[in-house]
Amino acid sequence: MKSIDISEYKVTGKIKIEKTKTFVDLNASEKHIENALEDTREKLGELQDTLYAHGKYAVLVCLQGMDAAGKDSLIREVFKDFNARGVVVHSFKVPTELEKKHDYLWRHYIALPARGKFGVFNRTHYENVLVTRVHPNYILGENLPNIDSVDDIDEKFWDKRFEQINNFEKTIAENGTIIFKFFLNLSKEEQKHRQLRRLRKTSKNWKFSAGDLDERDLWSEYMRCYEDILNRTSKEHAPWYIIPSDDKPSARLTVASIMLQELKKYEDIKEPELDDKVKARIDEFIARLEGE
Numbered sequence: 001m002k003s004i005d006i007s008e009y010k011v012t013g014k015i016k017i018e019k020t021k022t023f024v025d026l027n028a029s030e031k032h033i034e035n036a037l038e039d040t041r042e043k044l045g046e047l048q049d050t051l052y053a054h055g056k057y058a059v060l061v062c063l064q065g066m067d068a069a070g071k072d073s074l075i076r077e078v079f080k081d082f083n084a085r086g087v088v089v090h091s092f093k094v095p096t097e098l099e100k101k102h103d104y105l106w107r108h109y110i111a112l113p114a115r116g117k118f119g120v121f122n123r124t125h126y127e128n129v130l131v132t133r134v135h136p137n138y139i140l141g142e143n144l145p146n147i148d149s150v151d152d153i154d155e156k157f158w159d160k161r162f163e164q165i166n167n168f169e170k171t172i173a174e175n176g177t178i179i180f181k182f183f184l185n186l187s188k189e190e191q192k193h194r195q196l197r198r199l200r201k202t203s204k205n206w207k208f209s210a211g212d213l214d215e216r217d218l219w220s221e222y223m224r225c226y227e228d229i230l231n232r233t234s235k236e237h238a239p240w241y242i243i244p245s246d247d248k249p250s251a252r253l254t255v256a257s258i259m260l261q262e263l264k265k266y267e268d269i270k271e272p273e274l275d276d277k278v279k280a281r282i283d284e285f286i287a288r289l290e291g292e
Helices: 030-054 071-078 125-129 136-142 155-174 188-200 202-207 210-216 219-233 248-263 282-290
Strands: 058-065 087-091 118-122 177-185 240-244
Touching: 030 071, 030 248, 058 071, 058 125, 058 248, 071 118, 071 248, 125 155, 125 219, 155 177, 155 219, 177 219, 177 248, 188 202, 188 210, 219 240, 240 248
Parallel strands: 058 118, 058 177, 087 118, 177 240
Antiparallel strands: none
């Protein structure tokens, strides 16, 4: 099987989204890929246990992609072997009335993982420079000062939002959060296939919304916004990875492999050692328990 080279997926310079891959051939059968994922996620699960005991880092995994890109199933398959106490998933929907009374980053900030845990954002703070940029009228619902109509939402407004998001990620990274940002790069043709499957298969009908087709009609506009996001917010402390996602098993293995390879670089993540005084009395404690 082809090895997964992080440099092939990491955004380190300006990209053109139309030139990025939506499919990658790992030169392996689906069964082989599934076995490799099983091995990788077991190692991730073990690493998470150590991360929890170490207690100095948190891991934030951000997933973005068009409808039907495979975010939900990726979460299910990649984090299957994690201890339930060690990973928390947040799926961000339309902001609630309470959330809209705060700044747009508030609901994301309070959902950040604690030290020792993984947090997964299924759709993320980037929706605030994506969906709202495609539909700027949504901004009016935030009731912001000096924003009274769509005409008030100019490029300076979006420049400020990108600056705020970059600052948000820099702050949490500098305070111990390891950030992974994955863009699940799905082709328009594959999205059509998956949406048709949702309609034709009764058990998948619940996943379909008529609004999904309206958003599909805006595909080019979404791709323009994604390209801007990838180019303006991929930083060394919070890099973007473009994951070819027309094949779900390959996408899941790629995401898991990138996380494992990168997290292994943190050599300071180790289980804490017992205090010397306690360690010196281990035999005594064993004998005490066995003597009960």
